[in-house]
Amino acid sequence: MSERVRLRVFAVAIAGLxxxxxxxxxxxxxxxxxxxxxxxxxxxxxxxxxxxTDVVTAVNFDYRGFDTLGEExxxxxxxxxxxxxxxxxxxxxxRRPDDDAAGRHVPETSLTIRVTGLGLVAPTILxxxxxxxxxxxxxxxxxxxxxxxxxxxxxxxxxxDYMTLRAVGPTWLIELAEGMGAAGFALIGFAGLIAGxxxxxxxxxKGTPGELLxxxxxxxxxxxxxxxxxxxxxxxxxxxxxxxxxxxxVRHRRRHGERTQA
Amino acid sequence: xxxxxxxxxxxxxxxxxxxxxxxxxxxxxxxxxxxFFVFQAPDVxxxxxxxxxxxxxxxILLALAKVRGGER
Numbered sequence: 001m002s003e004r005v006r007l008r009v010f011a012v013a014i015a016g017l018x019x020x021x022x023x024x025x026x027x028x029x030x031x032x033x034x035x036x037x038x039x040x041x042x043x044x045x046x047x048x049x050x051x052x053t054d055v056v057t058a059v060n061f062d063y064r065g066f067d068t069l070g071e072e073x074x075x076x077x078x079x080x081x082x083x084x085x086x087x088x089x090x091x092x093x094x095r096r097p098d099d100d101a102a103g104r105h106v107p108e109t110s111l112t113i114r115v116t117g118l119g120l121v122a123p124t125i126l127x128x129x130x131x132x133x134x135x136x137x138x139x140x141x142x143x144x145x146x147x148x149x150x151x152x153x154x155x156x157x158x159x160x161d162y163m164t165l166r167a168v169g170p171t172w173l174i175e176l177a178e179g180m181g182a183a184g185f186a187l188i189g190f191a192g193l194i195a196g197x198x199x200x201x202x203x204x205x206k207g208t209p210g211e212l213l214x215x216x217x218x219x220x221x222x223x224x225x226x227x228x229x230x231x232x233x234x235x236x237x238x239x240x241x242x243x244x245x246x247x248x249x250v251r252h253r254r255r256h257g258e259r260t261q262a
Numbered sequence: 263x264x265x266x267x268x269x270x271x272x273x274x275x276x277x278x279x280x281x282x283x284x285x286x287x288x289x290x291x292x293x294x295x296x297x298f299f300v301f302q303a304p305d306v307x308x309x310x311x312x313x314x315x316x317x318x319x320x321x322i323l324l325a326l327a328k329v330r331g332g333e334r
Contacts, residue, residue, distance in 0.1 A: 056305040131308070139304035147312035154320065233317060240324035 051214040052136040061221040079232045086243045117159025124152040132226035136215040142222040146229025181228025284322040291315035
């Protein structure tokens with residue numbers, strides 16, 4: 001296809017897309033004009049029924065808890081995918097992370113970054129925990145808080161070094177957190193079944209709206225998801241770091257070995 | 263605000279160097295988060311900010327570091 005023909009096909013396509021988009025946008029309801037019945041119903045019943053002041057969390061972890069279970073396992077599957085893609089391959093040499101071989105240049109972290117980063121670790125953890133703990137009252141919850149907690153470990157890497165990260169978050173601990181969080185969330189769902197209700201039925205006492213210990217299983221779900229998300233994100237990041245920092249392909253040695261075998 | 267998001271999104275597409283693109287994408291994630299907040303969706307805004315402004319650029323940077331380390 002010549003360039004002119006290609007441009008012509010593109011022009012027709014983009015004109016068609018533009019027309020359809022404008023037509024579609026023209027038919028959208030106005031901003032704030034909500035016609036579905038569910039949002040209004042939930043806004044009315046969530047606070048008295050579930051003692052949550054954050055209706056979004058009530059939907060995510062209670063009314064549609066089953067959907068969140070699916071999302072939870074999307075993350076789980078993604079983590080497993082990363083782990084299996086970034087595993088040590090045949091012909092790759094895993095170097096000890098504190099290996100100071102000649103020619104390996106590690107730039108020194110500046111003092112400013114060290115101090116600022118380490119100073120930010122504690123507040124970041126606190127914010128993360130707060131957001132997980134108050135998921136049923138204020139915006140946020142397990143997922144958002146979990147990612148913030150994961151960034152706290154990342155800050156350790158940025159301001160200290162890889163060895164410190166490995167010491168603070170060893171792989172077994174990260175895997176345990178991810179697994180326990182994901183399993184815990186599913187088990188809380190089963191608690192509803194065991195109590196004689198439906199999957200993800202909120203079986204615990206609801207308490208007073210606005211208090212930390214209220215809303216039944218919703219805060220528990222938040223903690224489970226927070227644990228799983230923290231574990232999952234830290235695991236993915238540390239797999240990437242491991243891959244970047246400690247693994248090298250050993251092309252020459254391998255070719256040499258093949259030759260001697262033949 | 264909408265205009266700012268559009269400008270940021272366009273600059274993500276127009277940035278040619280992947281390293282620079284990761285940084286621009288981070289700013290775009292933050293701006294999009296602010297837009298969600300302005301439109302009264304704080305839950306989504308939080309998710310967008312942590313994922314779009316922190317987690318995603320981080321993954322891109324680590325992948326870039328690996329790819330460039332392999333070239334050397």
